[in-house]
Amino acid sequence: MKAGVIGAGAWGTALAQLLAAAGEQVRLWALEPEVVEAVNRDHANPLYLPDIPLSPGIEATGAMADMADRDLLLVVCPAQHLRSVVAQAPVGVPLILCSKGIEAGSHLLMSQVAQQAQPRSPIAVLSGPTFASEVAKGLPTAITLACADADLAARIAARIARPAFRPYLSDDVIGAEIGGAVKNVLAIACGVAEGAGLGLNARAALISRGFAEMTRFGLARGARAETLGGLSGLGDLVLTCSSTHSRNFSLGKGLGEGHPAAALLANRRTVAEGAFTAPVLREAARASGVEMPVVEAVCALLEDAAPLPQVIDALLARPIRAE
Ligand SMILES: NC(=O)C1=CN([C@@H]2O[C@H](COP(=O)(O)OP(=O)(O)OC[C@H]3O[C@@H](n4cnc5c(N)ncnc54)[C@H](O)[C@@H]3O)[C@@H](O)[C@H]2O)C=CC1
Numbered sequence: 001m002k003a004g005v006i007g008a009g010a011w012g013t014a015l016a017q018l019l020a021a022a023g024e025q026v027r028l029w030a031l032e033p034e035v036v037e038a039v040n041r042d043h044a045n046p047l048y049l050p051d052i053p054l055s056p057g058i059e060a061t062g063a064m065a066d067m068a069d070r071d072l073l074l075v076v077c078p079a080q081h082l083r084s085v086v087a088q089a090p091v092g093v094p095l096i097l098c099s100k101g102i103e104a105g106s107h108l109l110m111s112q113v114a115q116q117a118q119p120r121s122p123i124a125v126l127s128g129p130t131f132a133s134e135v136a137k138g139l140p141t142a143i144t145l146a147c148a149d150a151d152l153a154a155r156i157a158a159r160i161a162r163p164a165f166r167p168y169l170s171d172d173v174i175g176a177e178i179g180g181a182v183k184n185v186l187a188i189a190c191g192v193a194e195g196a197g198l199g200l201n202a203r204a205a206l207i208s209r210g211f212a213e214m215t216r217f218g219l220a221r222g223a224r225a226e227t228l229g230g231l232s233g234l235g236d237l238v239l240t241c242s243s244t245h246s247r248n249f250s251l252g253k254g255l256g257e258g259h260p261a262a263a264l265l266a267n268r269r270t271v272a273e274g275a276f277t278a279p280v281l282r283e284a285a286r287a288s289g290v291e292m293p294v295v296e297a298v299c300a301l302l303e304d305a306a307p308l309p310q311v312i313d314a315l316l317a318r319p320i321r322a323e
C-alpha cells in the first residue's frame with residue numbers, strides 16, 4: 001500500500017493524515033520547500049494546516065519523480081493548476097481528483113482535464129462537505145466517491161474508508177464535480193449576505209435559489225439530480241454557506257463588508273476557488289443558455305462592476321415567477 005498525495009495545502013495534508021493515521025506510508029508532494037522540510041522534520045504543516053500534529057508515516061517530497069512507485073495518487077492542487085500538475089504525474093496510476101473547480105478557457109471539469117493530461121490513468125473524484133481541519137482531527141465526515149468503474153470505486157473506498165470517514169459511491173463523476181465547483185461561488189454569495197448584514201432569511205434564499213442554479217447547470221452538463229442533491233452538491237453547499245471556516249464564505253463576507261475584491265484577493269496564500277470558478281461558470285452557463293443570476297451577481301462584485309446595493313437590488317427586482 002503506497003499512496004501518494006499531490007498537493008500539500010490544507011486538504012492534501014488532511015487526506016495524507018487520514019491515510020497515514022491508519023498505518024499507511026504516505027508520500028506527500030509539496031510545491032514549497034519549507035512545507036517539505038516542516039513535514040519531514042517537525043511532522044507539521046504550519047503554512048497550510050496549523051496546529052495539527054501529523055503522523056510520522058507521512059514523508060514529504062518536492063520531486064514528482066518520487067511518486068513513480070505509488071499505486072494510488074490523490075490530486076489535491078488548486079483547480080487551475082491541475083492540468084500542469086497531472087501532466088507531471090507518473091503514467092497509468094489511478095488518480096483520485098480532490099480539487100473543486102472548472103478550468104478557465106476550456107470550461108472542462110477536473111476529470112476531463114485529467115483525462116486529457118493523463119489519458120492512460122483511471123480516474124475517480126472525491127468531493128463532499130469536508131473542512132480539512134475536521135478531517136485531520138478525525139471528526140465524523142461523509143463524502144462522495146465518484147468513478148465510472150465500479151470495481152475501482154470499491155477498491156478505493158476500501159482503501160480510504162475509516163470509522164469516522166465514510167465514502168458513498170456514485171458513478172456520476174460529472175455530477176459530483178459540478179456540485180463541488182458551483183457551491184464555492186454560492187458560498188461567496190452567502191458570505192456577502194453575512195458581511196452586509198442581510199440576515200438569515202437572505203442566506204436561506206441564496207442557498208435554495210443557488211441550489212436551483214446548480215441543478216439547472218448540472219442537468220445541462222449531464223449530471224444526475226440525485227447527485228446534486230447529495231453530499232457533493234447540497235451537502236457541501238450547506239457546509240460552505242454556513243461558516244467563516246470556509247475561505248469562499250469569508251471572501252464573500254469581506255465583499256459584503258465593503259472591501260474591494262482586489263484587496264481581499266491580493267497576496268493570499270490559501271485558495272478561494274469560487275473567485276476563479278465564478279467567471280468561468282458564468283461563461284459556461286451563458287454558452288449553454290442556463291440562467292444563473294446569483295453567479296452573475298457574485299461575478300459583478302468580484303469584478304467591482306457595480307456597487308453592492310445595486311447588485312442586491314437587481315437580484316430582488318427579478319420578475320416574479322414559478323419556483
Ligand atoms: N481546504 C479544504 O477544506 C478543502 C479543499 N478542497 C479543494 O482542494 C483543492 C486544494 O485546496 P487546499 O488544499 O485547501 O489548498 P490551500 O489553500 O490550503 O493551499 C494552496 C495550495 O495551492 C498550491 N499551489 C499554489 N500554486 C501552485 C502551483 N503553481 N501549482 C501547484 N500547486 C500550487 C500550494 O502549494 C498549496 O498546496 C482546492 O481545489 C479546494 O477547493 C476540497 C475539499 C476541502
Ligand SMILES: O=C(CO)COP(=O)(O)O
Nearest residue numbers: 128129130131246247248
Ligand atoms: O470545500 C470545502 C469544504 O467541503 C472547503 O471550502 P472552502 O474552500 O470555502 O474553505
